[in-house]
Amino acid sequence: MSFLGTLPKALSFVVALSAALPAAAHEFWISPVDYQVADGVPLKADLRVGQSFEGSAYPYVPANFTRFELIQGDAVRSVEGRAGDRPALNMAAPGDGLAVVVHVTRDYSLTYPKWETFVSFTEHKDIVWAQERHLERGLTKDRVRERYTRFAKSLIGVGTSAGADREMGLRTEIVALTNPYTDDLSNGFNVQVLYEGAPRADVQVELFDKAPGESKGVSTLHRTDDQGLVTLPVQTGHEYLVDSVVFNELDPETQDDHAWESLWASLTFRVPE
Known part of the structure; x- marks a missing residue:
């Protein structure tokens, strides 16, 4: 019996809906x-x-x-719950200090409804080269298939909030080199973008800035240096989402008709007032 078949009808709908939504919407955090x-x-x-x-x-x-953990220093705890729990994370921290929440989704599939949608996506995420490469490979514009996975992190301060983020072994990830709750942020917030453990040089990083009382964030684009580093402008009291996307070619003949793979890294935090 499938997993969906073991769930109540209402929850089965939620599972199916959450699987479909990322294809139409962009970020996951x-x-x-x-x-x-x-x-x-x-x-x-x-x-x-x-x-x-x-x-x-x-x-x-x-x-x-495939992975949902709460990490504080060397302590790593799996986030446990029952299917359908809201909020998805609701657990005690191991103790005082900076807690890093890590979540890796399963693989999802999408088919772009039209070529123009693929063009819009690749332009937004600074991967325009994929348009020409798609055609060079002899692939059709009518049915662009992609497999995608999300790699999300979030910083939560507990008590003194002391501590630091670190590389968590995700296929792609954004590592905070600044602790937003204890460090001086007057010169910005420093991050490093990684792919398979190596720095991603000269790639786009999108920063969403949500001011207090606002429901939406304002987006600005930034680029990493040759070490995958970038300093992001931040303001007190604001909430932030940092996003960067890896885009890889796949062989449709061996990858279940998927021509592309996108890997999304995100990081959220808030700057105290």
């Missing part, structure tokens, strides 16, 4: 209810899909992820 909590207070966070840092929250569904 972890959205803490509170970015800073007192020691001993449970950490709570939603999983969101949407555009402009605005999107619907989705429940804890084990079939939709």
Whole structure:
């Protein structure tokens, strides 16, 4: 019996819907209810899909992820729950310090409804080269197939919030080199973008900035240097989503008709007031 067949009808619909939505919407991110909590207070966070840092929250569904962890220093704990739980993360932190939430989705598939949609996506994510390459490979414009996976992280401060993010072994990830809750941010927020453990040089990084009281974020584009590093402008009291996308060729003959693979890295945090 399939996983969907074991769920209540309403929850089965949620699983199917959450699987389909990322094809139409763009970003996927972890959205803490509170970015800073007192020691001993449970950490709570939603999983969101949407555009402009605005999107619907989705429940804890084990079939939709391959990794969901809460990491604090060397302590790594799996995020546990029951299918359908909201928020998706609701658990106690191991203790005082900076907590990093990590979530990796399963692989999803999408078929672009028309060539113009593929063009728009590749232009937005600074991968325009893929348009010409698609045609060079003799592939049709009528049915562009893509496989995609999301690699999300979020920073939550517990108590003193002391500590640091680190490389978590994700296929692609954004590593915060600045602790937003304890460090001086007057010169910006530093991150490094990685792919398979190596720095991603000269690639686009999109920063969504959500001001207090706003429902949507304002997007600005930035680029990494030759070490995959970039300093992002931030303001006190604002919430941030950092996003970067890897785009790889796939052989449709061996990859179930998928011609492309996209790997999405995201990182969320908030700058205290």
